[in-house]
Structures are given as C-alpha cells and as structure tokens.
Amino acid sequence: MTTLGKAGIAIASVGAVGGATTYGIYEFNKADTESNQEQTSLNNSVSFKDKLGVSVLSLTGETEQTQWTTRLKELSEAITNLPADLTSLKTGKGWKDLQQWCNTNSTSVEVTSTNYQNFETFCTWKVGDKDWTGKISADTPNTDQKWGTAHAALKKKPENTLSSELKEIHKKTSSTEDEHADKKAMHKWCIDSYKKIWTGESDETLKEVKEYCKN
Known part of the structure; x- marks a missing residue:
C-alpha cells in the first residue's frame, strides 16, 4: 500500500474515533439533561404539604391557634414583596384567614415558585414554637443577663463538641x-x-437550642 493510502486510512480512523467520541459526549450530555428534567418533574409533582411533611402547621381546626397567631404577626411585619392575596392578610385579618391561605396553597406543586x-x-x-425547660423567650432583650448565663454555660463546653457557629x-x-x-452574640x-x-x-437545631438557649 502506498504511503498516501496509509495516511488516508489513518485519517479515516482518527475521524471515526473523533466521531465516536463526539457521539459519546452528546449521548452523555443528553442523558444528564434528561436526568435533570426527570428530577425537576419529580420535584414539581410533590405538593408543598407533602414536601414539608411534619413541619406544616395544622391546616384545619384550632389546636395550633397560638402558632398561627405568631405566623400572622410575622406576616404583618414582613417587608418583602408579597403577592396580593397575602398582602391583604397583613391588616384587619385573623389567624384563620392565614390558615385558609395555607390550606388552599398546600396542594400546589411548583416548589420553585414564590x-x-x-x-x-x-x-x-x-x-422557637417549641417549649423546653428554662427556655429564654425571644422577647428577652439582648443585654439581659439570661443571655449572659446561657453564654457562660456554653463557655464550659469543650469547643470540639460544638457546631462551627457555636464555636464562634x-x-x-x-x-x-x-x-x-x-450576651448579644448568644x-x-x-x-x-x-x-x-x-x-x-x-x-438538630432544636437539640442545640434546648441545650444552649436556656438558663
């Protein structure tokens, strides 16, 4: 075979390998994209209520009125942009109105939405809705000695047993x-x-506050 013929075969071989490599990369990227699309579709098929599970307050009844009242107060103080239906609950409405809003939206599935x-x-x-022995109320001023007592108790703990935030x-x-x-840091x-x-x-956060946010 001539040198030119051999070169032609070599070029063809390289082209075939290059083509196979390109095709392989295409198939890999295609599979990765499809996997991401499937994951997004899966995420968007789970309702708000199901995704958050036990974290969701009772959407009917009055057993958790205290917690709903607290959420309504937080809503009334919120300064972020809110949709019109939530904004309308900020003044002149009761906790049951917020509960109803949550109940209505609980079956939504667009987890990436506002x-x-x-x-x-x-x-x-x-x-902070939970109770524990010696709990320091969120209303306690940041210079109150209760926070100093809590910090003193924290100082007695070996640093290597603390989370990175608590180490600071x-x-x-x-x-x-x-x-x-x-006191302010605590x-x-x-x-x-x-x-x-x-x-x-x-x-884990609940475990930590039960241990350190008390006096």
Missing part, C-alpha cells in the same frame, strides 16, 4: 468596647435558630 417560599415561611412550625459564639467575651458582646444565635423551620423531634 408561593412555595411564602408557604414555607408562614405555614410551618418554627424551632464560644469565643465571644465582654470587653471595654462592648460589655454585652457575649441572643443573635438563639433568635436566628428560633426562626428556622422545625423538621421533627430529631431536628
């Missing part, structure tokens, strides 16, 4: 610049934790 974010915010249990709080101390720095961590969605009795 409505889902609002449902998650105003229709669920929060960690552990380091805080009062100073000449701010004699309440330790207050902020606890209040931020109180606002998180409760996900069940095994909720």
Whole structure:
C-alpha cells in the first residue's frame, strides 16, 4: 500500500474515533439533561404539604391557634414583596384567614415558585414554637443577663463538641468596647435558630437550642 493510502486510512480512523467520541459526549450530555428534567418533574409533582411533611402547621381546626397567631404577626411585619392575596392578610385579618391561605396553597406543586417560599415561611412550625425547660423567650432583650448565663454555660463546653457557629459564639467575651458582646452574640444565635423551620423531634437545631438557649 502506498504511503498516501496509509495516511488516508489513518485519517479515516482518527475521524471515526473523533466521531465516536463526539457521539459519546452528546449521548452523555443528553442523558444528564434528561436526568435533570426527570428530577425537576419529580420535584414539581410533590405538593408543598407533602414536601414539608411534619413541619406544616395544622391546616384545619384550632389546636395550633397560638402558632398561627405568631405566623400572622410575622406576616404583618414582613417587608418583602408579597403577592396580593397575602398582602391583604397583613391588616384587619385573623389567624384563620392565614390558615385558609395555607390550606388552599398546600396542594400546589411548583416548589420553585414564590408561593412555595411564602408557604414555607408562614405555614410551618418554627424551632422557637417549641417549649423546653428554662427556655429564654425571644422577647428577652439582648443585654439581659439570661443571655449572659446561657453564654457562660456554653463557655464550659469543650469547643470540639460544638457546631462551627457555636464555636464562634464560644469565643465571644465582654470587653471595654462592648460589655454585652457575649450576651448579644448568644441572643443573635438563639433568635436566628428560633426562626428556622422545625423538621421533627430529631431536628438538630432544636437539640442545640434546648441545650444552649436556656438558663
């Protein structure tokens, strides 16, 4: 076979390999795209209520009136943009109106929508709704000695047993610049934790606040 003929075969072989590689990449990307589409479709087939499970407040009845009243207060104080139907509940409405809004939207399935974010915010249990021995109320001023007592108890814990956030709080101390720095740090961590969605009795945040947000 001539040198030119051999070169032609080599080029053809390279072309075949290149074509196979390109086809393989195309098929891989196609499969990845289809997988993502299937996952999105699956996510969008689960209702708000089912996705959030035990975190959702009772959508009927009056057994959780206290929690609904708290969510309504939070709604009335919200400064974020809200849809018209939620905005209308901010003034002159009762907790049952919010409960009804949540009940109506509970079967929606568009988890990427603004409505889902609002449902998650105003229709669920929060960690701070729960009670525990010695719990420090969210209304307690951030310079109150109760937070100082809680911080002192935290300081007694070995750092290697704490979460990364609590390790930072552990380091805080009062100073000449701010004699309440330790209290304020403890207050902020606890209040931020109180606002998180409760996900069940095994909720890690709940375990931490029961341990550290008390006196």
